[in-house]
Amino acid sequence: MTNTRTVSRAARIRDVAGLLARLVLAGVFLVSGGIKAWDARETIVAVRAYQLLPDSLVGTVAAILPWFELALGVLLLVGLATRLAAILAGVVMVTFIAAVASAAARGLSIDCGCFGGGGEVAAGQTAYTEEILRDLAFLALAVYLAVRPDTPFSVDRLVQRRATDPR
Template sequence: MLARLILAAVFLVSGAIKAWDARETIVAVRAYQLLPESLVGTVAAVLPYFEIALGLLLLIGLATRLAAVLAAVVMVIFVAAVISAAARGLSIDCGCFGGGGEVAAGQTAYTAEILRDLALFLLAGYLVIRPDTPLSVDRFVHRRAADPA
């Protein structure tokens, strides 16, 4: 349950911060220089609400395995994006919890960001394998379905 709640908190907080300041989210997405300009606005608009939706599913424990798979995929994408930025010599803030965009040379936190996202990937992987957690909608639904009323 702790893995589920940690992931839920991370996605809810990061999604809410990005949704609150859409302009900053656009700057963060653009800073990675991975997408054509025509997609930057769309990704910046959808990403916060996708993160919030994942966070809500994980918080209540509904479709936990699916939410965990999607969370793991998101973490892989985020890690790949940060590695790409580092490999190309970009000096950017990841924009993971708001902010984003260029920072002064030497002010990046790529290693910490990668390690954090890998830890979150491991939590998601655990939930893919063991999605049944206490206090979840999934558990309630499974128990109701198993009850021979």
């Protein structure tokens, strides 16, 4: 009896952790993408400030990124294709971490533009360490969901249960 209770408690903890991971990541991408989509000019400034892309690609990346983030946010919010969305979210986080680390290593003084804004800032006004640590936490959530995508209140779980229901 104790073993069954322990297993169900562990399953509940995994369910809560998965649901929270999914909703936090969804919120991050919905807010970030929404702000970037709302102010397309600032998004262009932010992408350009990293000095990683040729000018011919800056506008394209700045135009696609907000909508990609919003799409990931919606998929995660409803729990549809959760593993794929989590893997893509992880790739985005690794890309963001690498871009911020690159800016720091090259001595650029820029705002990350992660949640709007972006572009050059005064020397000493950067927050690269905090931004990288924050994105590492988001990456950890994405990895958790990629490994364990089955979460409560998700379309994935609903479809899975309907597929396995013998009725």
